Amino acid sequence: MNSVRVPHRLCCLRAVVKKEFRQIGRDARTLIFLVVMPGFLLLMFGFALNFDVKHVPLAVCDEDGSAAAREFIGNFTHTEYFDLKYELSDPREVDRLLGEEKVRVALVVPLGFATDLAAGRDPAVQVLVDGANASSASTAVGYISAIVQNDAVRMTTRLLHDRGLKGFVLPLASDVRVWYNPELRSAIFLVPGLMAFILMVILVVSTAFSVVREKERGTMEQIMVSPLKPGELIVGKTVPYIFISLVSSHLVLLLGRVLFGVAIKGNYLLLLLTMTLFLIGGLGQGLLISTVTRTQQVAFQLAILSTFLPTFILSGFVFPVRNMPPVVQALTYLVPAKYFLVALRSIIIKGAGLRAFWDQVLCLAAFAAIMLGISTLRMKRGKR
Amino acid sequence: MTGNSIEVRDLTRVFGKFTAVDHVTFDVRRGEIFGFLGANGAGKSTTIRMLCGLLGPTSGTATVGGFDIGREPDRVKERIGYMSQKFSLYEDLTVDENISFFGGVYGLSRDRVREKMPWVLEMAGLWGRERSLTRELSVGWKQRLALGCAILHEPEIVFLDEPTGGVDPVSRRNFWELINRLSGGGVTVFVTTHYLDEAEYCNDIRLIYAGRLVAGGSPREMKRTYIRNPILEVECDRVVDAMEMLQKEDWVLETSIFGAYLHVSVGDEAEGKAKVRRLLEANGIAVRRMDRIVPSLEDVFIQRIEQESGDGDSRGTK
Numbered sequence: 001m002n003s004v005r006v007p008h009r010l011c012c013l014r015a016v017v018k019k020e021f022r023q024i025g026r027d028a029r030t031l032i033f034l035v036v037m038p039g040f041l042l043l044m045f046g047f048a049l050n051f052d053v054k055h056v057p058l059a060v061c062d063e064d065g066s067a068a069a070r071e072f073i074g075n076f077t078h079t080e081y082f083d084l085k086y087e088l089s090d091p092r093e094v095d096r097l098l099g100e101e102k103v104r105v106a107l108v109v110p111l112g113f114a115t116d117l118a119a120g121r122d123p124a125v126q127v128l129v130d131g132a133n134a135s136s137a138s139t140a141v142g143y144i145s146a147i148v149q150n151d152a153v154r155m156t157t158r159l160l161h162d163r164g165l166k167g168f169v170l171p172l173a174s175d176v177r178v179w180y181n182p183e184l185r186s187a188i189f190l191v192p193g194l195m196a197f198i199l200m201v202i203l204v205v206s207t208a209f210s211v212v213r214e215k216e217r218g219t220m221e222q223i224m225v226s227p228l229k230p231g232e233l234i235v236g237k238t239v240p241y242i243f244i245s246l247v248s249s250h251l252v253l254l255l256g257r258v259l260f261g262v263a264i265k266g267n268y269l270l271l272l273l274t275m276t277l278f279l280i281g282g283l284g285q286g287l288l289i290s291t292v293t294r295t296q297q298v299a300f301q302l303a304i305l306s307t308f309l310p311t312f313i314l315s316g317f318v319f320p321v322r323n324m325p326p327v328v329q330a331l332t333y334l335v336p337a338k339y340f341l342v343a344l345r346s347i348i349i350k351g352a353g354l355r356a357f358w359d360q361v362l363c364l365a366a367f368a369a370i371m372l373g374i375s376t377l378r379m380k381r382g383k384r
Numbered sequence: 385m386t387g388n389s390i391e392v393r394d395l396t397r398v399f400g401k402f403t404a405v406d407h408v409t410f411d412v413r414r415g416e417i418f419g420f421l422g423a424n425g426a427g428k429s430t431t432i433r434m435l436c437g438l439l440g441p442t443s444g445t446a447t448v449g450g451f452d453i454g455r456e457p458d459r460v461k462e463r464i465g466y467m468s469q470k471f472s473l474y475e476d477l478t479v480d481e482n483i484s485f486f487g488g489v490y491g492l493s494r495d496r497v498r499e500k501m502p503w504v505l506e507m508a509g510l511w512g513r514e515r516s517l518t519r520e521l522s523v524g525w526k527q528r529l530a531l532g533c534a535i536l537h538e539p540e541i542v543f544l545d546e547p548t549g550g551v552d553p554v555s556r557r558n559f560w561e562l563i564n565r566l567s568g569g570g571v572t573v574f575v576t577t578h579y580l581d582e583a584e585y586c587n588d589i590r591l592i593y594a595g596r597l598v599a600g601g602s603p604r605e606m607k608r609t610y611i612r613n614p615i616l617e618v619e620c621d622r623v624v625d626a627m628e629m630l631q632k633e634d635w636v637l638e639t640s641i642f643g644a645y646l647h648v649s650v651g652d653e654a655e656g657k658a659k660v661r662r663l664l665e666a667n668g669i670a671v672r673r674m675d676r677i678v679p680s681l682e683d684v685f686i687q688r689i690e691q692e693s694g695d696g697d698s699r700g701t702k
Binding site for chain 2: 011012014015019026027217218219222223227228
């Protein structure tokens with residue numbers, strides 16, 4: 001008579017992990033999707049999503065032609081914010097250039113600029129800005145006002161100085177210092193957000209297929225009649241993806257460093273801990289989708305739907321959460337990328353310790369536990 | 385311990401308004417080949433899925449290997465092997481990878497899997513093809529491999545759900561040799577099929593029709609119990625016309641077409657033969673041969689199902 005062997009739980013789990021690794025390894029598309037796609041997306045989005053306004057095409061019409069006018073214009077052309085594209089003699093041409101989008105800013109220095117200045121009269125300079133893109137236009141206006149202000153102050157002090165008021169200083173001067181991102185590069189702010197966004201989409205999509213594919217192919221039935229426990233199947237399916245997504249996360253970090261100069265200021269181990277929890281949560285969400293759906297097609301749609309827009313809009317990646325209406329703010333608590341993003345920015349940009357974001361880490365851990373827990377329960381119920 | 389591997393009592397499964405399995409009761413003795421027969425949709429798969437713990441029963445009970453399927457599903461799972469009509473192997477894994485995966489899932493240690501590997505390869509006839517991807521194997525091979533994977537852990541009971549569907553006759557024959565070997569080794573084999581020739585290999589058979597058991601016993605018992613009247617095999621012209629003519633006569637109990645021949649069930653052999661010949665020849669149909677035959681299981685099933693559906697109709701009109 002056959003003796004019944006009590007199954008070794010570890011053998012069960014190991015078999016699932018091994019099988020998943022083999023299947024992923026044999027499926028070049030999944031592997032490329034998991035490992036290469038995040039880096040590629042970072043590259044694409046990283047360069048496209050740039051809120052810095054630099055190298056704005058500029059047209060100049062210098063009707064005065066004096067040394068003072070040239071000096072004033074030089075304040076614009078000697079920065080990296082503006083690129084001098086056209087030097088015009090007729091101010092009417094400005095209209096055409098702006099209309100055809102050849103330039104976005106035009107500067108007209110009227111005849112008599114130098115003489116007015118020397119006489120202490122108020123010379124008017126015309127600045128025309130293309131306001132079609134409100135955001136970059138307002139940034140450009142900001143630069144322009146700053147440059148004009150600066151020059152006005154410089155000219156005033158020189159004038160006063162020439163008139164004998166030596167030692168004159170402005171009564172009030174601000175000394176603004178920007179911390180963490182002194183050059184105010186948007187990349188420093190955006191790259192961590194992009195990492196969270198890209199990883200979330202990739203993670204959920206990759207595991208969303210894993211259970212439903214077995215249902216479609218009929219292998220799930222074979223597993224269901226075995227003594228393998230639902231929890232073992234879920235954990236066994238998660239483990240290989242954790243390793244692989246850790247590799248792709250590091251690739252993204254490396255690219256962020258090399259291409260966008262985003263270095264990790266904080267503790268690497270803390271980053272690893274936060275990242276791993278986030279990865280497990282994302283993979284868990286994918287698995288949950290996989291356990292509730294019947295076809296791979298529906299699973300894919302659900303995966304994209306539940307990650308793409310929520311992560312883009314509600315995570316604080318682009319739009320700050322605190323500016324949202326309360327109802328929408330409440331919704332953001334369902335988006336794990338939000339917690340990850342706060343922690344990630346703290347670690348990468350500020351170099352902060354766990355004290356600054358322990359609550360976020362806790363939320364990530366809870367999210368991961370809930371996702372895997374519900375997936376396991378769903379697997380159990382699925383039998384009936 | 386009783387001599388029964390499986391005991392089923394009033395097992396019922398309802399899907400919405402449809403009763404797929406209706407108060408089914410039977411026993412399967414240890415070490416026998418038990419055939420569960422019926423048309424597609426008769427309730428074969430639903431029953432097997434309940435016994436394997438894939439589906440919960442609506443009512444009724446069953447024990448498999450001495451354990452209740454509802455209360456101790458894990459004990460049941462350790463004792464059974466299952467192979468379904470769909471080949472539940474991983475097509476993107478190689479032969480040996482499939483074997484070690486299913487070995488692992490059943491809790492076999494790596495050493496144990498290594499020990500069993502040659503045995504499965506030998507059984508499936510896949511020596512030298514360990515490293516082939518499963519999707520490259522022919523259907524017959526896949527099936528033998530699937531069976532190998534299902535019995536790696538040496539289960540007491542093996543459930544085979546239409547294991548020979550879509551396979552050529554030679555592979556079917558080979559597969560049944562494997563089943564015989566298993567049974568010879570003391571394993572209980574529970575097999576569903578709709579190939580009636582396969583039913584002849586079984587020690588015990590149940591016929592399920594519209595969710596209810598309508599016949600049971602060994603093949604010989606079934607032929608004796610359900611067919612008391614002689615069956616004549618008639619070789620003649622215009623078989624369909626001949627059948628229609630015979631069906632109108634009240635002394636003809638059953639008629640059915642078997643290939644090019646006609647099977648006619650009559651009350652008495654000699655009298656029947658004379659009457660059939662007279663009727664057909666009177667209508668210009670030449671009778672070339674007429675013999676009394678040993679009924680096949682097919683005769684039994686057709687008769688039982690016709691009676692059952694007849695009963696069903698009369699019930700429906702009341």
